[in-house]
Amino acid sequence: LPTTTYRTPDFLAAAERLGFDVTVASEEASTLEGLNPSGLLTVDFDNAASAVERVKEFARRFPVDAVVGADDETVIVSAAIAEALGLPHNSADSVLAARHKPTMRRRLDEAHVPQPRFRLFSIEEEPSRAASAVAFPCVLKPTFLAASRGVIRADDATRFTEAWRRIEKILAEPDVQRRGGEWSREILVEEYVPGAEVALEGLFREGELVTLALFDKPDLMEGPFFEETIYVTPSRLSEEAQQSVRDTAARAAAALGLRHGPVHAELRIPPDGPRVIEIAGRSIGGLCSRTLRFGTGMSLEELLLKDALGLDVAQEKRESRAAGVLMLPIPGVGKLEEIRGAAEARAVRGIEEVTISAHLGQRLVPLPEGSRYLGFVFARAESPERVEAALREAHRRLEFRIRA
Numbered sequence: 001l002p003t004t005t006y007r008t009p010d011f012l013a014a015a016e017r018l019g020f021d022v023t024v025a026s027e028e029a030s031t032l033e034g035l036n037p038s039g040l041l042t043v044d045f046d047n048a049a050s051a052v053e054r055v056k057e058f059a060r061r062f063p064v065d066a067v068v069g070a071d072d073e074t075v076i077v078s079a080a081i082a083e084a085l086g087l088p089h090n091s092a093d094s095v096l097a098a099r100h101k102p103t104m105r106r107r108l109d110e111a112h113v114p115q116p117r118f119r120l121f122s123i124e125e126e127p128s129r130a131a132s133a134v135a136f137p138c139v140l141k142p143t144f145l146a147a148s149r150g151v152i153r154a155d156d157a158t159r160f161t162e163a164w165r166r167i168e169k170i171l172a173e174p175d176v177q178r179r180g181g182e183w184s185r186e187i188l189v190e191e192y193v194p195g196a197e198v199a200l201e202g203l204f205r206e207g208e209l210v211t212l213a214l215f216d217k218p219d220l221m222e223g224p225f226f227e228e229t230i231y232v233t234p235s236r237l238s239e240e241a242q243q244s245v246r247d248t249a250a251r252a253a254a255a256l257g258l259r260h261g262p263v264h265a266e267l268r269i270p271p272d273g274p275r276v277i278e279i280a281g282r283s284i285g286g287l288c289s290r291t292l293r294f295g296t297g298m299s300l301e302e303l304l305l306k307d308a309l310g311l312d313v314a315q316e317k318r319e320s321r322a323a324g325v326l327m328l329p330i331p332g333v334g335k336l337e338e339i340r341g342a343a344e345a346r347a348v349r350g351i352e353e354v355t356i357s358a359h360l361g362q363r364l365v366p367l368p369e370g371s372r373y374l375g376f377v378f379a380r381a382e383s384p385e386r387v388e389a390a391l392r393e394a395h396r397r398l399e400f401r402i403r404a
């Protein structure tokens, strides 16, 4: 669990409900580690070899039955740890491809999986020259970041150079450099794919990618920045379109060589059929998993922990009610001074929970530089339309005062 993850409470609650013992491995040492040697562990997520050594030594004292990663940062390291412990895992090659966008694009191309055309540049290159080598509109992005950080659409050469410079600054941040290594010297440029976007949450069961949920993203995301806002499931797409999304995602996962555990994919659907924007060997990020419930109220985290232990979760189906989440975007740079309307937002019919994860006094950074949300709003109702309407009404009632 990276220290930046939103998911710690949900994974810990899941483990507690199931009665499993957990060890939280994080990249920053906790002052409590000495007091809880079986429960807390520090590993370097960016150095799989050292993390593996650390966990092997740990596992001699406290045997480990399953390894589950949260968020992109842990995907490579958890596969390496699982391999070292002789547990089921995705190949090193497949998790690398799912983590590094240009590698993913090359693999998908080789397998003829529909996706945007792309071209990889080094930041050494002159952006005006790079601009003359691509078609517009296009999307520029770092090759290894998440949550749309640094993802910028450009419609002409001037905007392209501006976007390039902005990404260059993000890639120059020490923290980003440390995490990205040589990847922080790359910019990926892709053809802009128009159309509706969906997110597919899947899980491998006996070698087959099973869809746990397909989310529509009812807000059109046309850039220049790509803020995630509303996710609603079940999808309102035709059964035929949904099938085509599921098939494309399964082909993409196979092209990368993913075989175990969760898969999260984002696809866009222009008139000629779905194209893969991104596919990752991890589960959904933020607190969005709270929209999902399986069987008689099981959380996604419970399902993932059971699956990682090899317990049978094949029969678990998502509950049939419509559900959705609104990721509250950060409207501007500055200090968060006041939050109003949370009670009013909670009172909207269908709203289940309003979680403000930013705290008063916090300095907020919007996209494309930032990568956090103000919080999350959850809704459940009898139809996706009702869920979407409830989320929009809740958003209307919330007010954030930010001092520049």
Ligand code: ADP
Binding pocket: 116, 139, 141, 145, 146, 147, 148, 149, 151, 190, 191, 192, 193, 194, 197, 221, 226, 266, 268, 277, 278
């Ligand atoms: P991240 O991994 O940071 O989320 P993505 O590559 O998934 O980055 O891009 C984030 C969002 O930006 C996507 O969900 C999509 O809305 C938009 N986007 C990215 N690439 C493209 C593209 N080639 N065409 C259209 N939209 C894109």
